[in-house]
Amino acid sequence: MSASAFSAPIANVPEWSVTELATALKRTLEDAFGHVRLKGEISGYRGPHGSGHAYFSLKDGGAKIDAVIWKGTMMRLRHKPKEGLEVVVTGRITTYPGKSAYQIVVDSLEPAGTGAWMALLEERRRALAAEGLFDVARKRPVPYLPLVVGVVTSPTGAVIRDILHRLADRFPRPVLVWPVRVQGEGAAEEIAAAIHGFNALEPGGAIPRPDVLIVARGGGSIEDLWCFNEEIVVRAAAASTIPLISAVGHETDVTLIDHAADRRAPTPTGAAEMAVPVLHELLADLDSLSRRHAGALLRLVDQRRGELRGLARALPGPEALLAQKRQRLDLADARLAPALAANARDAQGRLNRALQGLARNPPSLRLARARERLAAIDHRPRHALERVLAVQGERLNGMSRRLDRAPGQGLERLAGRLSRATALFSSLNYRAVLARGYALVLDSAGTPVGSAQAARAAGHLTVEFADGRVAASVDGAAAAGTPPEETPPAPARPAPRRAAKRKEPAADTKKAPLAGAVQGSLFEN
Template structure:
């Protein structure tokens, strides 16, 4: 084909043909690279807006704004869990992160990596909110605080191992009263410091008494001075709760005397400085020794004075006490008199015993055992056969008595049996008579009850309105089922029901006039006795006269 000839093009078309053609994704990627290269990590100050908590994915989305503009912000889930300061609606913060774009919305945003309150006012507002929330739970109540032991055996210290604080505490303890010290090293500022401090307090409390590692009797949580941002770890809720839950008495020594943190309110004692905390933990050893020496001196003086007083009282008593000779003179005289009476008394006693022994020998000689035994043998021979004969006679009498008693029992048994049979016969006859009388009385009672029931049934039939209906009358009820006794209660075209003896009929009243109602003479129902069948209620009263309304209703 021959080459085409060039044609003239408009200026706008020529410019469009020279510009490169981008896809949407390429343009978005190029803008993202340009923005991230120009703005790497930035620190952005603004007020948090639109924060509604973490998304279900764990990420957090909100905006940072000031008086002129706003920018979207996002905190990924892993970063959010590591934040020292959690985002809150309306809080002015300084966010550190990188600027990037989100191609799905054609917008730019900041990916936050760290967050901190902006300015002292924001820190203090956050501190006040946390303080009020924890105070409402009673963590700062005075009744929860425990006394500090006077002389602890072990002192536990939670602080940084490299700062001047631990050296000041150890030096002060050595000056006042050297005590073993357990140091739990922690970071006292920066990210993760609050978690380490809380873990140290709970770790000391977890030590079992009497274990391999001694448990401290008092804890000191200390840090040197600094700004409110430097001391913020001791305002964290996790640290305050750990201090309030500590079973070991706790002394807080955070910053200088003018610095106040929330752990100071939850601790059992607050020291103005770490050195002051060491002074609160232990007394001065020299003062204790001086006090002990003074007490020992006073004790020795009191003992000496007591001994002197007792010694003087003893001398007075010795002077008033009689001598040994005076005390023993009466006793000696009584002993001499007793000795003089003893020998005659012994001789008289011996004579009386000899005389009594002689009388007993004479009586034994007169009534020797052999003589008594010979007399007893003679008496036994004299009564040789008499007991046996008396026993046989007694047995014979007892046998005769038993035979007579047996005969009497036989006669009495026969008599008793005959009497019992006669009594049983009489009882049977009486029972038969009573049975006959009871049957007759029962028949008469049933007959009387049957007659009463029949009379009541007849009376009920005569009084029932159905007997009246059987004689040709009808019962008129209104739409509510209430019986109508007077015609004036009915209105024209009112629905009524007529009950006859054989069923119920629905009707409606027609137009009536007073002249018609007055002209209709009342008719009295007459009883007609049927020849084929007897009257169903012979004792029923005469039916009432029929009203005009009843007559009119019956016509319908």
């Protein structure tokens, strides 16, 4: 029997290499826990290595997990990890095959318990930014050399000493300190009151008005610096008419007053450096500028002097300038005598030709020819004037005839218009109706009465005939105290438009029975 018959049976489970298994575990773990937030205490923290990475562990009461922060993430973290600090980290779970261990790669880190503070801070920042309090366009430049510096900070502590020391070193300036609390209850109200108080100072008053303000505080946690995130402080900083520099906390600490201030300093010492320049540097710059100015003037004078000398060398001398002119004068003198002789000969020739022309054509002959031409054209203006006068005479006669006819035609047109107006007036005059036997009934107010009911309501009436008026009553008896009498006819005048419209269409139809009835009662009277 061969030895192979006693060999171990071959298993059906596939074989993995260690690397393959570690890779599969890594992929599985990363897929399942791609992004997590962990809360724990930092343990075994080892500061950034030469590569810039940081390694530590997160632990709580029952477990521990390794953590790593890469260099790029470490540089942008606001809160650096410290041993024993309880933090909340965000990152992804992965494995380290070299140690067969899993770990979290940290993307962000913040102290535990600050999440709510940060959320509130971000919400307030967005609300104030929407109002335009953080706009860059409204920020004012800090004066280069202020006469007075105002400081809002605690009177005790290292902050005010650092500011005063830095101002004294750079450029000594008068400093006004408004003491306030920079932490705890009521700190925000005191800081806002200090900013408003400095702005309320009148220029040239007993207390000098600062040209720049510094609001400063040392470093601390977000809870310690929260008074500088209060809305009252932010609005006071935004409303300040004095340029304001915020210097709250360290460089990594950012508060809302930093957004509203005109300038933000990383530290209180940096705020003092922003407020004033360095006196020694100014003096050195002034001395350097003075030397450069003097040197520039000297170089300019030397340059102009050299240019003047070069131009002087390039200028010709008096002899060279006059030599050409002298030569031209000699040539002109030599050409003058022949030119005068030629000119005299030419003038003599023109004179001789003129004399010959006069001999051939004497003035008396030319005068006789001119007289003949004048006699030939003398009759033309007379004939033209006669033609113009004839045409104008015809036009004048026509206009005279039209003028003679115009008054008669105008009178005829006016007479026609007058006759038509007279006929129209006669047809519309209500007295023509009265002349045919009708009467006009009026009430006591002189208003025409158009119905029996209106007559009974009026009581006393006046009836107008073509030859006069009489008074009457409705029941046929004469009005009391007013015996009937004839009145002279009223002067002829156009009837009112309304009365004409009411009487004219009814003169022949509806009003005739009423008029007849009234006349019958009058006869009885």
